[in-house]
Structures are given as C-alpha cells and as structure tokens.
Amino acid sequence: MMQQNPGVSMASPQRSAGRAQFSASEPFQMSKIIKFKIGLCQLLVTADKNINLVHARNSIEVAAKQGASLVVLPEMWNCPYSNNYFARYAEDFDNKDDSPSFSLLSKLALVHGITIVGGSMPERRNHRLHNTCCVFGPDGNLKAKHSKMHMFDIYIPGDISFKESDIFTAGDEPTIVDTDVGRIGIGICHDIRFPELAMLYRERGAHLICFPGAFNLSTGEALWELEQRARAADNQLYVATCSPSRDSTCSYMIWGHSTVVGPSGEVIATSSHEETIVIAEIDYSTIPQQRKILPLEDQRRGDLYRLVDVHEQNP
Ligand SMILES: NC(=O)CCC(=O)C(=O)O
Numbered sequence: 001m002m003q004q005n006p007g008v009s010m011a012s013p014q015r016s017a018g019r020a021q022f023s024a025s026e027p028f029q030m031s032k033i034i035k036f037k038i039g040l041c042q043l044l045v046t047a048d049k050n051i052n053l054v055h056a057r058n059s060i061e062v063a064a065k066q067g068a069s070l071v072v073l074p075e076m077w078n079c080p081y082s083n084n085y086f087a088r089y090a091e092d093f094d095n096k097d098d099s100p101s102f103s104l105l106s107k108l109a110l111v112h113g114i115t116i117v118g119g120s121m122p123e124r125r126n127h128r129l130h131n132t133c134c135v136f137g138p139d140g141n142l143k144a145k146h147s148k149m150h151m152f153d154i155y156i157p158g159d160i161s162f163k164e165s166d167i168f169t170a171g172d173e174p175t176i177v178d179t180d181v182g183r184i185g186i187g188i189c190h191d192i193r194f195p196e197l198a199m200l201y202r203e204r205g206a207h208l209i210c211f212p213g214a215f216n217l218s219t220g221e222a223l224w225e226l227e228q229r230a231r232a233a234d235n236q237l238y239v240a241t242c243s244p245s246r247d248s249t250c251s252y253m254i255w256g257h258s259t260v261v262g263p264s265g266e267v268i269a270t271s272s273h274e275e276t277i278v279i280a281e282i283d284y285s286t287i288p289q290q291r292k293i294l295p296l297e298d299q300r301r302g303d304l305y306r307l308v309d310v311h312e313q314n315p
Pocket residue numbers: 075152188189190191193213214215216219220
C-alpha cells in the first residue's frame with residue numbers, strides 16, 4: 001500500500017553548491033569507487049505533485065535496498081512534461097518553505113547514504129524559470145545544480161510541437177561534479193544532442209555523464225539510444241539516462257527506455273516504457289581498458305581541429 005505522505009521534514013541541508021572547475025590535469029582519486037550499482041528510477045509522473053513525491057520516495061528506497069549507491073531520477077519527475085504545468089509546479093530551492101521536492105531528495109540521500117542525481121524539476125530563480133537538476137551527496141547536501149542548457153523547441157508538422165523556450169530560460173554552465181561515485185557530468189535531455197558538451201566533460205575527467213531525459217515517441221524511437229551510445233563511445237566513458245514512464249493519456253508521449261551505456265558504446269541495461277527501476281553495475285576499470293585498446297585521445301588530430309572550453313578561457 002502506497003503511503004501518501006512523502007515526509008519532507010528535516011534539518012536544513014546545504015542548499016547551494018559552489019562552482020566547480022575541472023580539467024584533465026586534476027584526476028579524480030578512484031581508489032575506492034571502481035565498482036558500484038546505479039539505479040535508474042523510471043517513474044510514472046502524474047498531475048498530482050504529492051503523488052509524484054511519494055512515487056519518487058518509494059522508488060529511491062527500493063533502488064537503495066537493491067544496493068544502488070547512485071540513484072538517477074527522470075527529467076521533470078515531480079511535474080508533467082508540459083508548458084501548462086511548469087510554472088505552477090516550480091520551486092524556489094533557496095527557500096525551504098517553497099521546495100518540498102528539493103527537501104525530499106536531500107533527505108532521501110541522507111537517510112539512504114547515497115548519491116542522488118535528482119532528475120530535473122522546474123526551478124523559480126530570480127523571476128525566471130529553469131529546468132534544473134540537483135545532485136545530492138550522502139550527507140544530504142547539494143553538491144551541484146545544472147540548468148538545462150539547450151531548450152527543446154521542435155516542430156514536426158502532424159507529429160510533435162513543443163517550445164520549452166516559451167517558459168524556461170536556458171542555463172549557461174556545464175556542470176561536472178566530484179561525488180562518492182566518481183566524477184559526473186550532467187546534461188538534461190535535449191543537452192544530449194550537443195556532442196561538444198559530452199566532449200568537454202570527458203576532457204575534464206568525467207567517468208559518467210547522467211542525462212535525465214524525457215524524449216518523445218517519434219524522436220525517441222529514432223535517436224534516444226543512438227545519442228547515448230554515441231556520447232559514450234566517442235568519449236569512452238559511461239552514460240546513464242533516466243526517463244519518466246509513458247502515460248498514454250498525456251499529450252506529450254514519452255519514449256521511456258532509461259539506459260546505462262558503457263565506454264565502448266555497449267548497452268549494459270535498459271528498460272521499456274513502463275514504470276520500473278533499472279539496476280546495473282558500473283565498473284570504472286573498463287574506462288582505462290577501453291582507452292588502452294583504442295587510444296582515441298592520442299589519435300585525435302589536435303593539430304587540425306580542437307574543442308575550445310570557453311569557461312577555461314574566460315574563467
Ligand atoms: N525533453 C526534451 O528535451 C526532449 C528532447 C527530444 O525529444 C529530442 O528529440 O531532442
């Protein structure tokens with residue numbers, strides 16, 4: 001029987017995360033975290049925010065009990081993916097009285113002693129709305145915050161029309177964070193289509209890139225797995241995605257298929273479109289192995305083309 005009270009009371013967690021800059025010259029100390037379990041909570045999102053919080057709490061609890069030390073949630077796990085809902089469901093994460101979803105994730109990270117990549121939620125900040133992912137450490141504190149950088153504006157006549165930029169303001173910063181389960185780069189859904197972002201994360205030493213996402217039926221079937229495998233194979237690192245499950249009564253039909261991909265582009269675990277939890281083992285020792293077998297970094301023609309890290313040039 002599902003309990004209806006998500007239970008969000010707790011001592012105040014740290015609500016802001018400092019800006020982190022990484023370059024390949026600062027390698028992450030991997031001694032303790034070569035292998036761990038990841039849990040992708042593919043949640044059914046309803047129009048009732050309280051029920052969404054209960055779903056998330058129950059699912060995170062199950063993933064943690066199954067041994068996941070990193071749990072990833074979907075894009076917009078607390079709010080239907082629709083421009084009609086984002087403003088109404090938005091929270092001010094800096095205000096503990098106006099951020100039940102933020103507080104819940106912080107509490108669950110602490111209670112279960114896990115890292116949570118908290119999908120995304122509509123965030124109200126400085127009179128603007130952002131599509132934002134919060135990362136919490138096992139102490140319940142916010143470790144990083146990523147606002148979706150690329151707005152999903154699409155118009156396929158007779159198929160799908162969506163304009164995120166009508167509601168959201170795009171984030172301006174790539175986000176890479178050192179956690180208990182490795183150095184993680186964050187992107188949100190449409191961010192996955194821009195290979196330069198994943199390349200930047202690889203250059204800054206990421207082991208894993210997490211993309212909470214809500215691809216739709218048409219582009220999802222054509223491209224969702226392809227994009228994930230390409231980002232992982234090109235950069236020889238892990239990619240994990242987490243989507244909401246499909247609700248066929250909604251106008252925006254979600255593709256689902258939360259997935260973990262390894263550093264040679266192989267699908268390690270995936271799902272269909274129903275509500276589920278994907279549990280998979282991540283083994284970071286396969287990253288240097290793959291890079292030794294196929295040393296793409298040494299083969300790259302930096303004399304002919306180069307990725308420019310704008311933030312490192314203008315810190
Ligand atoms: N929520 C999104 O950003 C959807 C992205 C998507 O479906 C795409 O094709 O890109």
